[in-house]
Amino acid sequence: MSLLLDAELLEYIREDMPYFDLTTTMLGEDFDDAILEIRTREETVVACSEEAARIAELLGCEVEFFVPSSNRVKAQEAILRIKAKGEILHRAWKLTQVLLEYACGMATYANDMLLNVQKVNRHCEILVTRKSIPFAKKFAVRALLCGGVLPHRLGLSESILIFSHHRSLFKDTDAFKDAFKRLKPKAVEKKIVVECEDIQDAKEMLMLGADVIQMDKCALDIFSDLVGYRQTHFPDAKITAAGGINKDNAAEFAKTGVDAIITSSPYQAKMADLSAKWIKI
Missing domain, CATH: 3.20.20.70 (Aldolase class I)
Known part of the structure; x- marks a missing residue:
């Protein structure tokens, strides 16, 4: 379960997308449905995957699975898998990936130190x-x-x-x-x-x-x-x-x-x- 409030996650979304996604709006709304997986290239301790999944949900994506926080995963494993129309996935992509990059980076360093x-x-x-x-x-x-x-x-x-x-x-x-x-x-x-x-x-x-x-x-x-x-x-x-x-x-x-x-x-x-x-x- 997310420990950051929906209000905080929505503010994070608004920082990146204050109105709409101009690129996908200009390209049109005829994107096919797609699946997006966020994967790790290295052994990583997962952190804030619940928040990343919740961001995807708030943007209208279907969350197929995520690895719960505090688990250590091996290189090439998927941490988050979401599904939606391509336009919606583009809104969720960097918001979820960047949040996971920072959180997993700190969690992995801390756990390695411990x-x-x-x-x-x-x-x-x-x-x-x-x-x-x-x-x-x-x-x-x-x-x-x-x-x-x-x-x-x-x-x-x-x-x-x-x-x-x-x-x-x-x-x-x-x-x-x-x-x-x-x-x-x-x-x-x-x-x-x-x-x-x-x-x-x-x-x-x-x-x-x-x-x-x-x-x-x-x-x-x-x-x-x-x-x-x-x-x-x-x-x-x-x-x-x-x-x-x-x-x-x-x-x-x-x-x-x-x-x-x-x-x-x-x-x-x-x-x-x-x-x-x-x-x-």
Whole structure:
């Protein structure tokens, strides 16, 4: 079932076709019925196929089948097959294919990254930041969920994450610690995450009561040392790694024993290599 609303899908359609398809209108309306298949040229994790199918339906196509999201398909397999008069199929063609190219690209990258990490640390999660392309968050989150990963933060309203610039605005370290102690009992249903850049600061934040330490742009040995310290002194706390982590280097960070890797890299994934096959009936 589509998780993007019909109203959102209709707005997407209107962006591409605000009035009508000029090409097919000028050519005439005597096209034969046809079938359109969207296929992949490479192994791909399917994402947003429900939305693509719904777009086709909204444009008047008959959906013969689609591969449900989150399934991995092999090269040359069809993801979506729709049927209609040729004029209608042309309206649906690029709208469905481009949506699938972006969504499957992100989902495949995210899933590949997750599989790389879980080969060395099956308890490590991939969490994707809120740094999505502006105006595309809901679509991107949907695609990444299809890839098997989770959002780090969906927005500022849902989690407590204290950065160094928050701490720098206090008069001094003692003033920040006092504020943290007042915050801790108020955060009954929320964990408090503190970002640190060195191991000594991380240890101090754990002693202060941080639930999660987010280490940014640190060397691998620092993560290994901090994970060991956590296991001995604060076994209920979590350690996450952030900063410059992508599909190629994620496994190295996972090997250190961190609980999660925080990344923005799936947003820059290349589009899935899809093609269209036209079959005249």
